Amino acid sequence: xxxxxxxxxxxxxxxxxxxxxxxxxxxxxxxxxxxxxxxxxxxxxxxxxxxxxxxxxxxxxxxxxxxxxxxxxxxxxxxxxxxxxxxxxxxxxxxxxxxxxxxxxxxxxxxxxxxxxxxxxxxxxxxxxxxxxxxxxxxxxxxxxxxxxxxxxxxxxxxxxxxxxxxxxxxxxxxxxxxxxxxxxxxxxxxxxxxxxxxxxxxxxxxxxxxxxxxxxxxxxxxxxxxxxxxxxxxxxxxxxxx
Amino acid sequence: xxxxxxxxxxxxxxxxxxxxxxxxxxxxxxxxxxxxxxxxxxxxxxxxxxxxxxxxxxxxxxxxxxxxxxxxxxxxxxxxxxxxxxxxxxxxxxxxxxxxxxxxxxxxxxxxxxxxxxxxxxxxxxxxxxxxxxxxxxxxxxxxxxxxxxxxxxxxxxxxxxxxxxxxxxxxxxxxxxxxxxxxxxxxxxxxxxxxxxxxxxxxxxxxxxxxxxxxxxxxxxxxxxxxxxxxxxxxxxxxxxxxxxxxxxxxxxxxxxxxxxxxxxxxxxxxxxxxxxxxxxxxxxxxxxxxxxxxxxxxxxxxxxxxxxxxxxxxxxxxxxxxxxxxxxxxxxxxxxxxxxxxxxxxxxxxxxxxxxxxxxxxxxxxxxxxxxx
Numbered sequence: 001x002x003x004x005x006x007x008x009x010x011x012x013x014x015x016x017x018x019x020x021x022x023x024x025x026x027x028x029x030x031x032x033x034x035x036x037x038x039x040x041x042x043x044x045x046x047x048x049x050x051x052x053x054x055x056x057x058x059x060x061x062x063x064x065x066x067x068x069x070x071x072x073x074x075x076x077x078x079x080x081x082x083x084x085x086x087x088x089x090x091x092x093x094x095x096x097x098x099x100x101x102x103x104x105x106x107x108x109x110x111x112x113x114x115x116x117x118x119x120x121x122x123x124x125x126x127x128x129x130x131x132x133x134x135x136x137x138x139x140x141x142x143x144x145x146x147x148x149x150x151x152x153x154x155x156x157x158x159x160x161x162x163x164x165x166x167x168x169x170x171x172x173x174x175x176x177x178x179x180x181x182x183x184x185x186x187x188x189x190x191x192x193x194x195x196x197x198x199x200x201x202x203x204x205x206x207x208x209x210x211x212x213x214x215x216x217x218x219x220x221x222x223x224x225x226x227x228x229x230x231x232x233x234x235x236x237x238x239x240x241x242x243x
Numbered sequence: 244x245x246x247x248x249x250x251x252x253x254x255x256x257x258x259x260x261x262x263x264x265x266x267x268x269x270x271x272x273x274x275x276x277x278x279x280x281x282x283x284x285x286x287x288x289x290x291x292x293x294x295x296x297x298x299x300x301x302x303x304x305x306x307x308x309x310x311x312x313x314x315x316x317x318x319x320x321x322x323x324x325x326x327x328x329x330x331x332x333x334x335x336x337x338x339x340x341x342x343x344x345x346x347x348x349x350x351x352x353x354x355x356x357x358x359x360x361x362x363x364x365x366x367x368x369x370x371x372x373x374x375x376x377x378x379x380x381x382x383x384x385x386x387x388x389x390x391x392x393x394x395x396x397x398x399x400x401x402x403x404x405x406x407x408x409x410x411x412x413x414x415x416x417x418x419x420x421x422x423x424x425x426x427x428x429x430x431x432x433x434x435x436x437x438x439x440x441x442x443x444x445x446x447x448x449x450x451x452x453x454x455x456x457x458x459x460x461x462x463x464x465x466x467x468x469x470x471x472x473x474x475x476x477x478x479x480x481x482x483x484x485x486x487x488x489x490x491x492x493x494x495x496x497x498x499x500x501x502x503x504x505x506x507x508x509x510x511x512x513x514x515x516x517x518x519x520x521x522x523x524x525x526x527x528x529x530x531x532x533x534x535x536x537x538x539x540x541x542x543x544x545x546x547x548x549x550x551x552x553x554x555x556x557x558x559x560x561x562x563x564x565x566x567x568x569x570x571x572x573x574x575x576x577x578x579x580x581x582x583x584x585x586x587x588x589x590x591x592x593x594x595x596x597x598x599x600x601x602x603x604x605x606x607x608x609x610x611x612x613x614x615x616x617x618x
Contacts, residue, residue, distance in 0.1 A: 085535025
């Protein structure tokens with residue numbers, strides 16, 4: 001079986017000429033289609049840098065990164081947009097919706113970038129809004145939507161391209177529990193039903209049961225991997241009750 | 244992407260209004276300065292341009308139409324004797340003083356022409372006929388000077404250089420660059436009025452080359468034969484006159500300077516507002532990049548914003564300019580806005596706005612992807 005994402009010794013070192021800071025140090029990953037993976041760790045642990053590299057918006061300093069079997073590390077800067085366009089969707093904590101465009105237009109813009117226009121784009125956009133439960137809010141400007149609704153629009157935009165890999169950075173960071181949970185359920189549903197590979201960088205322990213696997217990062221390295229989420233949750237509960 | 248740009252502009256209403264105002268201000272100023280300059284240049288050579296004939300003979304080293312010196316009459320006959328000359332006419336242009344009805348004086352530019360042929364005389368008469376200046380102390384004034392000379396009417400008398408002249412016609416479209424009113428008289432009367440010209444001199448000879456003959460060859464021949472004068476073709480003498488007023492008086496430089504400043508101010512205003520808008524939307528632009536948009540896709544949004552500002556600003560400025568031209572005309576001033584000037588200013592406006600967008604494009608090019616992940 002071809003893995004969705006395979007990295008070997010993936011590293012990122014920031015340098016200003018005098019000092020060097022290692023943001024990600026030799027990460028080995030194997031992620032598959034249909035699974036939802038959580039990336040946990042304290043601030044500065046390298047989650048966002050790793051996510052940026054997996055999203056092909058930041059070039060690694062060294063290592064290998066194969067996306068659906070294709071090595072993307074040494075790809076020319078001009079070829080990366082095409083890779084992102086075809087294979088990757090991104091969801092951000094800050095939503096990053098165009099305030100001047102309606103929810104519908106924001107999603108349409110995402111489709112336009114992917115080269116989908118006309119009636120096909122319109123139908124797909126309406127379907128996506130139905131999927132995220134916002135059909136009645138399509139013509140609203142972002143300022144007229146709640147945080148949870150904005151994030152669902154951002155999810156719809158990310159889904160517009162039907163990319164096989166979805167990367168989300170703190171997607172529940174600006175949401176209350178119910179809305180956060182709702183967004184994560186949508187992502188899990190996508191992974192299950194459409195065989196998407198979903199990677200979520202988060203601090204939010206409340207949603208950890210959504211994940212199939214959780215990777216813990218510290219100082220740019222993956223220090224722990226948990227496959228049995230139920231066990232992890234139970235241990236957490238026991239620890240907090242004993243305290 | 245054009246639609247996105249338009250929506251961003253419509254969303255940021257105050258900023259867009261200020262940008263548009265900046266463009267309108269700059270472009271209207273460019274239009275006005277260029278139009279007034281061209282208008283002034285048109286008036287500086289208006290008589291040359293409207294006088295038939297191909298060749299102008301002037302005194303040696305004559306710099307322009309308004310300040311030429313007289314030269315002896317025989318030159319006229321020498322010009323006429325050239326086998327390739329169809330006809331030649333003498334013309335006097337000199338300065339004089341007119342006494343106003345209430346006693347004050349005004350400086351005037353006197354043009355003495357042959358009323359039988361009309362060469363060098365008024366070409367557009369509102370009242371009377373150009374031939375009416377013949378055989379007497381008669382003069383024609385232009386409508387633009389009418390008010391200044393005490394609301395002159397046909398039949399009125401005025402003293403010009405201590406000679407009592409009767410007004411026999413009102414011309415149209417004859418305005419001097421120097422703003423001094425132009426008065427047309429017969430050539431003979433002008434010789435009498437302007438004593439330093441005298442009865443055996445003229446200030447210009449205007450000649451027509453016979454059909455099929457080379458103007459350049461005739462000029463070359465005349466220049467070699469005639470002593471103490473210069474020989475120009477009509478276009479060159481017109482350009483020489485315009486160039487004189489442009490360069491020697493500093494008029495050209497000051498107009499050019501204002502145009503350049505307007506251009507820079509416009510560029511600054513548009514550049515600053517587009518840049519601010521870009522910075523404000525940097526995360527959204529970054530997100531588009533992350534979704535797979537190329538830099539080119541985002542440049543299209545920025546350039547579309549610049550284009551919309553440029554085009555809308557240009558159209559509004561054009562309307563303002565058309566109104567200004569009418570106001571100028573009503574006040575007997577000339578603001579020349581030709582089709583080529585419209586195209587030139589449109590080009591300048593686009594360059595101004597696209598250059599202004601350049602800084603924003605650089606910003607987009609250097610988007611740090613990390614900003615996308617900062618909540």
